[in-house]
Amino acid sequence: MKLTLEVYRQASPDAAGHFESHQVDGLDPTMSILDALDTLNDQLVRDGKEAVAFESDCREGICGVCGLTVNSRPHGPTPNMTACHQRLMSFHDGDTVRLEPLRSAAFPVQRDLIVARDHLDDVVQSGAWVSIDAGTAPDADTVLTTAEVSERALTFAACIGCGACVAACPNGSAQLFVGAKLAHLATLPISQPEARKRARTMVAVADANFGPCSLHGECAKVCPQSIPLAAVAAVPKERIRALRTDAHSANG
Amino acid sequence: MTIQQQTTTLGFVVPTSRVVGVSPGQIVDGHIPEGDPRTAWERRRADYKLVSTGNRRKFTVIVVGTGLAGSGAAASLAELGFNVVAITYHDAARRAHSVAAQGGINAARGRKVDGDSIRRFVVDTIKGGDFRAREADAYRLAQESIRVIDHMNALAVPFGREYGGTLATRSFGGVQVSRTYYSRGQTGQQLQVAGAQALLRQVNTGRVALHNRTEVLDYVIDDAGEVRGVVVRDLVTGVIAPILGDAVVLATGGYGSIFHKSTLAVSSNASAAWRAHQRGAWFANPSFIQFHPTALPAPTPEQAKTTLMSESLRNDGRIWVPRTAGDDRDPGQIPEAERDYYLERMYPAFGNLTPRDIASRAATAQISAGRGVGPQHDSVYLDFADAMDRLGHDELERRYGNLFEMYAHATGEDPYSTPMRIAPAAHFTMGGLWSDYDLRSNLPGLFTAGESGWGYHGANRLGANSLLSACVDGWFTIPNSVADHLARRLGRTPLTPGDPCVAAAVERAQQRTAALLAVPGSTPPREFHRRLGVILYRGCSVERSQQSLTTARDEVVELREEFWKDLRINGTGHGLSITLEQAGRVADFLDLAELLCVDALDREESCGAHFRVEHSKDGEAVRDDDNWSFVSVWESNPTESGPRQFTRHAEPLDFATVHMTTRSYA
Numbered sequence: 001m002k003l004t005l006e007v008y009r010q011a012s013p014d015a016a017g018h019f020e021s022h023q024v025d026g027l028d029p030t031m032s033i034l035d036a037l038d039t040l041n042d043q044l045v046r047d048g049k050e051a052v053a054f055e056s057d058c059r060e061g062i063c064g065v066c067g068l069t070v071n072s073r074p075h076g077p078t079p080n081m082t083a084c085h086q087r088l089m090s091f092h093d094g095d096t097v098r099l100e101p102l103r104s105a106a107f108p109v110q111r112d113l114i115v116a117r118d119h120l121d122d123v124v125q126s127g128a129w130v131s132i133d134a135g136t137a138p139d140a141d142t143v144l145t146t147a148e149v150s151e152r153a154l155t156f157a158a159c160i161g162c163g164a165c166v167a168a169c170p171n172g173s174a175q176l177f178v179g180a181k182l183a184h185l186a187t188l189p190i191s192q193p194e195a196r197k198r199a200r201t202m203v204a205v206a207d208a209n210f211g212p213c214s215l216h217g218e219c220a221k222v223c224p225q226s227i228p229l230a231a232v233a234a235v236p237k238e239r240i241r242a243l244r245t246d247a248h249s250a251n252g
Numbered sequence: 253m254t255i256q257q258q259t260t261t262l263g264f265v266v267p268t269s270r271v272v273g274v275s276p277g278q279i280v281d282g283h284i285p286e287g288d289p290r291t292a293w294e295r296r297r298a299d300y301k302l303v304s305t306g307n308r309r310k311f312t313v314i315v316v317g318t319g320l321a322g323s324g325a326a327a328s329l330a331e332l333g334f335n336v337v338a339i340t341y342h343d344a345a346r347r348a349h350s351v352a353a354q355g356g357i358n359a360a361r362g363r364k365v366d367g368d369s370i371r372r373f374v375v376d377t378i379k380g381g382d383f384r385a386r387e388a389d390a391y392r393l394a395q396e397s398i399r400v401i402d403h404m405n406a407l408a409v410p411f412g413r414e415y416g417g418t419l420a421t422r423s424f425g426g427v428q429v430s431r432t433y434y435s436r437g438q439t440g441q442q443l444q445v446a447g448a449q450a451l452l453r454q455v456n457t458g459r460v461a462l463h464n465r466t467e468v469l470d471y472v473i474d475d476a477g478e479v480r481g482v483v484v485r486d487l488v489t490g491v492i493a494p495i496l497g498d499a500v501v502l503a504t505g506g507y508g509s510i511f512h513k514s515t516l517a518v519s520s521n522a523s524a525a526w527r528a529h530q531r532g533a534w535f536a537n538p539s540f541i542q543f544h545p546t547a548l549p550a551p552t553p554e555q556a557k558t559t560l561m562s563e564s565l566r567n568d569g570r571i572w573v574p575r576t577a578g579d580d581r582d583p584g585q586i587p588e589a590e591r592d593y594y595l596e597r598m599y600p601a602f603g604n605l606t607p608r609d610i611a612s613r614a615a616t617a618q619i620s621a622g623r624g625v626g627p628q629h630d631s632v633y634l635d636f637a638d639a640m641d642r643l644g645h646d647e648l649e650r651r652y653g654n655l656f657e658m659y660a661h662a663t664g665e666d667p668y669s670t671p672m673r674i675a676p677a678a679h680f681t682m683g684g685l686w687s688d689y690d691l692r693s694n695l696p697g698l699f700t701a702g703e704s705g706w707g708y709h710g711a712n713r714l715g716a717n718s719l720l721s722a723c724v725d726g727w728f729t730i731p732n733s734v735a736d737h738l739a740r741r742l743g744r745t746p747l748t749p750g751d752p753c754v755a756a757a758v759e760r761a762q763q764r765t766a767a768l769l770a771v772p773g774s775t776p777p778r779e780f781h782r783r784l785g786v787i788l789y790r791g792c793s794v795e796r797s798q799q800s801l802t803t804a805r806d807e808v809v810e811l812r813e814e815f816w817k818d819l820r821i822n823g824t825g826h827g828l829s830i831t832l833e834q835a836g837r838v839a840d841f842l843d844l845a846e847l848l849c850v851d852a853l854d855r856e857e858s859c860g861a862h863f864r865v866e867h868s869k870d871g872e873a874v875r876d877d878d879n880w881s882f883v884s885v886w887e888s889n890p891t892e893s894g895p896r897q898f899t900r901h902a903e904p905l906d907f908a909t910v911h912m913t914t915r916s917y918a
Contacts, residue, residue: 011827012827012828013488028551030551030664031551031555035555038778041776041778041830041831042776042778042779044822045776045820045821045822045831046774046775046776046820048820048822049822050822050823050829050831051776051822051829051830051831053828053829053830054830055343056518057342057347057349057517057518057519057520058349058351058352058517058518059517059518059556059557059559060352060557060559060560060658060662061658061661062351062352062438062440062441063347063349063351063352063517064346064347064351065342065343065344065347081661084557085661085662110488110828111488111827111828114343114828116343117343117344118343118344118464120344121344121345121346121452124448124449124452125452125453125455125456126456128449128452129407129449129450129452129453130406130407130408130450131453132403132406132407133328133331134324134327134328134331134403134727134728134731135399135403135727135728136406137399137402137403137405137406138402138406139402140401140402140405140406140411140419141363141418141419144416144417144418145413145417146413146415146416146417147412147413147414147415147417147420148415149413150410150411150412150413151410153408153410154410154435154436154438154442157408157410157435157442157445158438158441160441161344161346161445184408184410185408188408188410190405190406190408191408
């Protein structure tokens with residue numbers, strides 16, 4: 001199988017970007033889009049050129065690092081699937097495939113297809129944790145948590161932090177990511193004591209770094225973990241709960 | 253029970269190595285608390301020196317790696333009030349490869365009436381490791397496992413629960429009880445994200461400085477031989493600089509990706525551990541490598557990644573091959589009478605849940621005999637037809653839904669109706685940097701945690717003990733033993749970047765990077781890695797022989813010399829270069845690979861995953877406790893070129909509460 005890869009190149013965070021076109025031969029339809037990039041890179045290095053910088057690690061859809069834009073779509077043509085699982089069988093022999101970094105003002109390009117997604121961790125750092133130190137936890141069976149509650153929490157906790165939701169959103173919103181975190185932590189009894197404070201800080205940091213949600217729903221179409229769109233509703237829900245508590249505290 | 257102290261340490265005799273270039277070394281002390289291993293950890297903790305709360309902020313601990321062991325070590329030390337510098341080559345702490353573990357985490361909570369207990373856990377772990385691990389370490393693993401589950405639950409890991417609300421468990425290979433806690437098929441991800449979030453909580457307090465996209469290239473070692481810092485390369489700017497501290501904890505994972513085709517992530521590497529070895533840190537049992545029996549065969553030779561399918565699938569899937577070699581009929585067309593459910597036949601007590609080394613070897617034997625299935629005849633079937641009849645589609649989906657989906661993505665086949673095809677692939681490394689009972693390496697100030705060390709698992713690791721050992725090391729062992737180290741160094745003058753030992757370390761790292769960039773060749777590093785993988789799979793994998801290993805060693809030496817003549821990177825090294833990163837890692841693999849072969853050649857017995865065909869009877873491993881009941885502890889001696897020279901030290905292994913028996917799962 002043969003493809004023409006039109007690849008975005010940018011030498012450093014401050015440099016200007018451009019597209020380069022390369023033909024890659026000898027591909028197999030079962031290969032992933034990242035395997036095609038590996039093949040291109042071996043070819044480039046042999047030709048005395050610098051390899052295309054791109055990110056990937058586990059290649060089994062769970063580490064969340066391999067975000068890129070394939071033909072204008074985060075991760076690639078197949079919905080709800082990481083780039084490492086996007087197979088070349090989605091394309092025809094001889095096709096031209098355009099590869100770009102995940103595109104969002106919140107994700108500055110570091111080099112070629114690699115972006116910085118640090119703002120996602122800024123949100124996590126501000127409150128997506130539980131203040132219990134090593135060794136001080138209660139017995140895990142003392143707070144009974146039904147299978148149903150645990151499964152619901154896991155549906156949201158499944159987020160792999162790839163940032164495709166942000167790149168897919170016309171507003172550059174991280175509402176699906178933030179909502180998934182808030183919903184996961186608000187669902188489990190063990191993490192509920194800090195729910196109000198968490199909602200306030202995380203939403204403030206998200207607002208400062210990402211765009212607002214206007215319910216386009218593009219995020220859920222690309223999310224590799226199929227986080228339900230309902231997660232976006234957790235953001236206003238948890239924020240309102242936090243505000244109500246604040247009002248109560250102010251009155252009392 | 254009375255403790256039977258075996259006296260092998262007194263008058264301990266080490267067999268002389270028959271391997272070219274290996275010199276005899278010393279008897280190594282593992283600093284295991286004397287006496288009953290069941291109370292060893294409690295007694296050791298009571299003996300550790302402490303740093304008072306007010307003095308903790310005077311110390312800085314460098315933790316390399318942010319996986320389950322590293323994030324736990326960094327977070328727990330910071331919770332206590334120490335300053336921590338956490339380093340990861342990933343863009344975010346959460347990406348570390350602990351994230352990919354699927355099936356679960358063991359704990360000896362023993363709540364059920366299935367006969368589980370601390371002792372049962374230890375027996376299973378020691379026996380599973382074929383009596384090549386420390387017994388006292390296994391007790392610590394079992395004892396702390398209870399707090400690990402409580403702690404990770406408190407960090408909001410959504411563990412599988414029973415309908416009544418209590419924690420659910422499943423069974424894993426090599427045990428007959430049910431002690432594995434899980435989050436669907438993404439236990440590693442849930443634990444890893446919880447650990448990374450606990451780490452970020454400490455970043456938020458200011459006690460942890462987190463360096464993302466930063467790779468450790470070398471170590472700062474002072475005139476007294478103590479490790480006092482690391483030299484790192486900023487992977488975005490290319491700048492090489494020192495980071496100084498009072499202790500360094502390596503939690504950098506395993507080196508299974510040395511085989512190129514492995515279940516590991518493509519960036520997983522041995523470099524931080526190997527460069528510590530080059531600075532004098534000993535390496536234990538390097539050839540003890542686990543081949544996971546339920547990986548997917550890679551579809552093309554180009555692809556490094558063999559996707560892993562969780563061992564938990566063996567709870568309900570049945571493994572078989574056609575009785576006749578070369579039977580290429582569709583699996584559905586092969587009648588029951590013409591199938592060989594070989595694990596159930598050979599090991600009726602454990603059936604499809606035999607430990608991984610046994611399952612991998614049995615699969616390899618079937619494939620070698622021509623009974624492998626699939627287009628390349630390189631795999632065996634894992635069949636869920638019986639489970640579909642017994643449990644139904646919905647229950648199977650509830651138990652394994654995301655694994656089945658992952659399989660369907662990877663292969664285009666539906667495992668609900670067609671048996672999965674699985675094959676052994678390089679996975680976990682039981683070997684690693686040597687450390688004593690307190691996780692101290694032989695270099696003062698350098699500690700190991702998790703898979704980068706060697707502890708607990710002996711010659712074969714039981715499923716779901718890996719997430720556990722990473723958690724126990726990181727959250728519950730390192731904060732104790734590192735504090736003891738620091739307490740003895742209160743008031744020591746800190747190093748400054750201008751000190752000669754710091755400048756020397758930085759210069760070594762710069763020279764190394766420059767040397768890689770200067771090779772005037774034409775071949776990308778990935779190609780060398782691919783060829784190394786072929787050599788190692790042929791010579792040093794599920795089965796090894798003196799001949800296969802000797803050949804492999806020669807081929808590795810040859811490939812290494814070719815690498816340093818024919819490598820091509822392109823670029824200046826200033827700024828982000830994924831080719832330079834790969835080249836550095838492959839260069840280290842090429843060194844480590846020789847030691848794998850040497851260790852496997854040296855150990856004239858079969859134990860666990862180390863199966864020497866010369867030391868087997870009727871296809872089963874023949875262990876030699878009279879001569880080889882010790883940990884091989886390796887030191888590399890400086891050599892200019894050609895085959896390397898090594899010294900083999902030995903740490904004797906004694907067992908007081910577990911009887912050394914021939915391992916049987918029949």
